[in-house]
Amino acid sequence: DIQMTQSPSSLSASVGDRVTITCQASQDISNYLNWYQQKPGKAPKLLIYDASNLETGVPSRFSGSGSGTDFTFTISSLQPEDIAVYYCQQYDNLPYTFGQGTKLEIK
Amino acid sequence: EVQLVESGGGLVQPGGSLRLSCAASGFTFSSYWMTWVRQAPGKGLEWVANIKQDGSEKYYVDSVKGRFTISRDNAKNSLYLQMDSLRAEDTAVYYCARDIFRDILWGTFNYWGQGTLVTVSS
Numbered sequence: 080d081i082q083m084t085q086s087p088s089s090l091s092a093s094v095g096d097r098v099t100i101t102c103q104a105s106q107d108i109s110n111y112l113n114w115y116q117q118k119p120g121k122a123p124k125l126l127i128y129d130a131s132n133l134e135t136g137v138p139s140r141f142s143g144s145g146s147g148t149d150f151t152f153t154i155s156s157l158q159p160e161d162i163a164v165y166y167c168q169q170y171d172n173l174p175y176t177f178g179q180g181t182k183l184e185i186k
Numbered sequence: 187e188v189q190l191v192e193s194g195g196g197l198v199q200p201g202g203s204l205r206l207s208c209a210a211s212g213f214t215f216s217s218y219w220m221t222w223v224r225q226a227p228g229k230g231l232e233w234v235a236n237i238k239q240d241g242s243e244k245y246y247v248d249s250v251k252g253r254f255t256i257s258r259d260n261a262k263n264s265l266y267l268q269m270d271s272l273r274a275e276d277t278a279v280y281y282c283a284r285d286i287f288r289d290i291l292w293g294t295f296n297y298w299g300q301g302t303l304v305t306v307s308s
Contacts, residue, residue, distance in 0.1 A: 080248075113294050115231075122281055122298035123223075123231060134296060166231055170293025174247045175233040 081105050081169050085178035091186045098154040100181045102167035107147050111171035114143055114152045117180075118163045126165075127152065159185060188212040188297045190282050195302030202272050202306070208265040208282030208299055216240075216260040219285040221295060222267050224278035234280070235267065239289070250276075272306045279303050 082105035092098050102112065110130035115123040125134045127143035130150060140155045154161055162185055167178040194206040208220070222234040235246045235256040244256050255268040265282050280302055283295035 111293070117231075122301055123295075124298075125286070125294065125296045128286060128294045128296075168231070168233075168293075173236075173245050173293075175293050177231040177233070180230045 080174055081108060081172055081176050083167055083169055083176050083178040085165075085167055085181050087181060088179065089182040089184065091184045092157050093186045094157055094159060096157045098157050098161075098183065100152045100165055100167075100183075102145075102150040102152070102178050104148045104150075104169055104171075108169045108171035110146045111169055112143070112145065112150050113168045113170065114141075115166045115168065116161075116163045117166065123166065157183075157185075188284070190284065190297055190299035192280065192282055192299040192302040195280065195304045197305045197307065198272055199308050200273060200306055203268070203270045204272065204304060206267040206269065206280055206282075206302060206304070208267075210263045210265065210282075210284070213284070213297075214288070215258075215263040217288040219291050220258060220265045221283045221285065222256060222265075223281045223283055223295070223298075224276075225281070225301075226275075226278045229278075232278075236285075236291075237265070238291070269304070272304075274306050277304060277306050 084103045086101045112130045114127040117123040131143045142153050164180045189211045191209045221236040237244045237256045253271045257266045282299045284297040286294040286296040
C-alpha cells in the first residue's frame with residue numbers, strides 16, 4: 080500500500096497568514112492526489128483534486144501543487160472558517176490511502 | 187441537489203453483523219462508482235471499499251476482505267455495506283461517497299453523506 084505522510088500534524092497560525100501543508104507519498108503517484116477539509120462532526124469536503132485543480136465552489140485562497148512524491152497545499156490568507164483538519168489522499172493505486180491529517184488552529 | 191444519506195449504524199457485539207445503507211438522490215446513481223470510507227473515533231480517514239456502476243467490480247481494503255461486502259441496487263438508488271464478523275477495530279463513522287466523474291473510476295470523492303456510527307463492543 081502507498082503510505083501518505085503529512086507534515087506538520089498540527090499547525091497554529093494567525094488570521095491572514097499564509098499556511099502550507101506538505102504531503103509525501105511512499106512512491107511516485109504522478110498527480111493523483113487530493114486534498115480534503117474536515118470540520119468537527121462533519122463529513123470531509125473535497126478542496127483540490129489532481130494535485131492542483133480547485134473543486135467547484137472552493138475559494139481561490141486554497142491551492143495545491145506537486146507531482147511524483149511531494150505535494151503542497153496552501154491557504155494564501157487564513158480565514159477563521161478555515162479551522163479544520165486537512166487530509167491528503169492518493170488515488171494512484173488501490174487501496175486509496177489518506178495522510179494522517181493536519182489540524183489547523185487559529186493562534 | 188446531490189444527497190447521500192447513510193443509515194443502519196448502531197451498537198453490535200464482536201462477531202456480529204450489521205448492514206449499512208446509503209440512499210442517493212439528485213444524480214444518476216447508476217452512472218457513478220460509489221465508495222465507503224470510515225473514520226475511527228478521533229482518528230483519520232480510511233478507504234474501505236468501492237463498487238462499479240453495474241456492480242461487476244468491487245475492491246476492498248485488506249483489513250475487511252472476506253468480512254465486508256459492498257453492493258448496490260440501482261433501481262433503488264442505494265448503496266450497501268454488509269459487515270460480518272465485526273471486530274472492535276471496526277468501530278467508526280462510516281461515510282458513503284460518490285466519485286467525482288460519471289462513468290469512470292477516479293478515486294476522488296466530491297459528495298459525502300453525513301456518516302453513520304458503528305460501535306462494536308460487548
